[in-house]
Amino acid sequence: MSSPRGQFSSKTGFILAASGSAVGLGNIWGFPTNAAENGGGAFVLIYFVLAFCLAYPALMAELIIGRHTRSNMVSALQKISTGEMARKVGKYTGFFGVIIATLILSFYSIVAGWMLAFLLEPLSTITGLSEVSDWLTEFGNTRNLIFSAVFMIFTTAVISAGVEQGIEKWSCRLMPSMLLLMVCLIVYVMFQEGALTGLKVYLLPDFRQIGDPQLIASAMGQAFFSLSLGVGTMLIYGSYLGPDENLPAMGAIVTLVDSSIAFLAGLLVLPALFVAQQQGVTIYSEAGNLIAGPDLIFQTLPALFHGMGAIGIPVGLVFFCLMTIAALTSSISMLEVPVSYTIENHRIGRPTSAWLIGTIIFIFSGFIVLNFDTLFNFTVTLTTEYSQPLLGLMLCIFATWVWHRDKMLAEIRSGYPQVEQSLFWKIWPSYVRFCCPALILLMFVQGVLN
Numbered sequence: 001m002s003s004p005r006g007q008f009s010s011k012t013g014f015i016l017a018a019s020g021s022a023v024g025l026g027n028i029w030g031f032p033t034n035a036a037e038n039g040g041g042a043f044v045l046i047y048f049v050l051a052f053c054l055a056y057p058a059l060m061a062e063l064i065i066g067r068h069t070r071s072n073m074v075s076a077l078q079k080i081s082t083g084e085m086a087r088k089v090g091k092y093t094g095f096f097g098v099i100i101a102t103l104i105l106s107f108y109s110i111v112a113g114w115m116l117a118f119l120l121e122p123l124s125t126i127t128g129l130s131e132v133s134d135w136l137t138e139f140g141n142t143r144n145l146i147f148s149a150v151f152m153i154f155t156t157a158v159i160s161a162g163v164e165q166g167i168e169k170w171s172c173r174l175m176p177s178m179l180l181l182m183v184c185l186i187v188y189v190m191f192q193e194g195a196l197t198g199l200k201v202y203l204l205p206d207f208r209q210i211g212d213p214q215l216i217a218s219a220m221g222q223a224f225f226s227l228s229l230g231v232g233t234m235l236i237y238g239s240y241l242g243p244d245e246n247l248p249a250m251g252a253i254v255t256l257v258d259s260s261i262a263f264l265a266g267l268l269v270l271p272a273l274f275v276a277q278q279q280g281v282t283i284y285s286e287a288g289n290l291i292a293g294p295d296l297i298f299q300t301l302p303a304l305f306h307g308m309g310a311i312g313i314p315v316g317l318v319f320f321c322l323m324t325i326a327a328l329t330s331s332i333s334m335l336e337v338p339v340s341y342t343i344e345n346h347r348i349g350r351p352t353s354a355w356l357i358g359t360i361i362f363i364f365s366g367f368i369v370l371n372f373d374t375l376f377n378f379t380v381t382l383t384t385e386y387s388q389p390l391l392g393l394m395l396c397i398f399a400t401w402v403w404h405r406d407k408m409l410a411e412i413r414s415g416y417p418q419v420e421q422s423l424f425w426k427i428w429p430s431y432v433r434f435c436c437p438a439l440i441l442l443m444f445v446q447g448v449l450n
């Protein structure tokens with residue numbers, strides 16, 4: 001059944017779309033490198049605890065508000081507020097979410113553009129176009145602009161096709177392909193010399209680091225970014241869910257898929273690093289830390305692929321294809337946030353809205369590209385480290401302090417009447433009311449002070 005504002009046609013459609021939003025560059029790149037930098041297994045352990053004890057409850061707040069209000073974040077927070085003051089705060093919080101989603105997409109599309117460029121590189125190598133290969137892999141404004149534009153065109157095309165025909169259809173195609181590519185790569189890398197050392201670095205916990213505030217702050221930031229929280233992506237996806245779906249179960253599945261794929265990505269990236277070391281590639285920086293950041297993806301791994309000889313070409317191709325797909329299923333969810341807002345609150349048609357906002361975001365990306373040294377890291381830190389946790393905090397507050405408790409409980413019951421006998425019912429409302437805001441605030445302050 002399709003409603004005028006769009007709806008996912010099936011459970012699987014929603015699960016793949018929401019997991020697609022969650023699984024992105026944050027999982028395949030951010031998670032393994034964060035783990036490598038923060039005590040390997042210790043980080044993995046803390047991450048899993050935080051993902052289920054902090055990010056999952058916050059995700060539920062978004063899904064519940066979204067499905068109840070059936071609207072974008074700006075209207076949703078207003079709808080669940082009773083007083084004049086609360087409605088105002090709701091409106092501005094919603095706006096802030098829309099702006100942060102837009103800004104995240106402006107830097108995300110640049111990085112995704114690099115993935116596209118590196119995806120094409122093996123093709124130019126095969127055809128002997130070495131100048132093209134160099135252009136594709138060297139940092140330059142023209143390349144960055146062209147590829148972030150191409151990536152934005154893909155993203156916008158999917159969003160302009162709508163919820164069922166765009167988001168759901170493409171998530172159902174892309175997510176299984178991504179998983180398949182990933183499993184193939186893991187199997188291949190595991191059989192290479194050096195892989196076991198990487199596996200040890202990844203999985204053996206360094207327990208001395210487990211209480212390290214830096215580790216905990218990184219794990220929280222990673223969990224919020226990875227589950228796409230705070231900026232209204234999960235809220236809007238929740239609003240496209242039917243009233244007869246079991247929300248706590250849906251949210252749990254999405255959290256599980258997201259964490260499992262992050263875990264799998266670690267099984268790929270860290271062993272690959274140590275395979276590269278076996279081949280003579282430097283994998284430690286001068287300060288003695290494992291190479292993380294962009295160098296890992298755009299220098300160390302490509303060096304590994306080159307060192308593999310002929311097989312390195314398809315392996316590199318598959319790797320960057322995986323990265324591009326992961327980025328695309330996330331970027332569409334980011335674009336849906338401002339697009340749903342303009343469709344619903346300004347009555348602009350979906351295609352016009354999508355292409356208009358897609359263009360505006362590309363202009364933002366252009367600014368970042370042309371002022372890369374000043375703007376790139378600034379935008380990443382501002383949006384993901386500061387804004388996302390704070391917005392997540394606001395959403396927990398709206399769900400449990402501002403919204404009428406009975407209405408909130410009725411929404412959880414919808415689609416799952418037996419919920420009243422479950423642990424979720426007993427714990428979640430007070431947990432999100434007291435513990436989540438306190439924990440988020442505590443870790444946020446600690447992170448800022450650090």
Ligand code: PHE
Nearest residue numbers: 022024025026027225226228
């Ligand atoms: N979750 C995505 C990732 O891991 C990023 C994202 C953030 C998506 C915010 C939507 C909103 O890469």
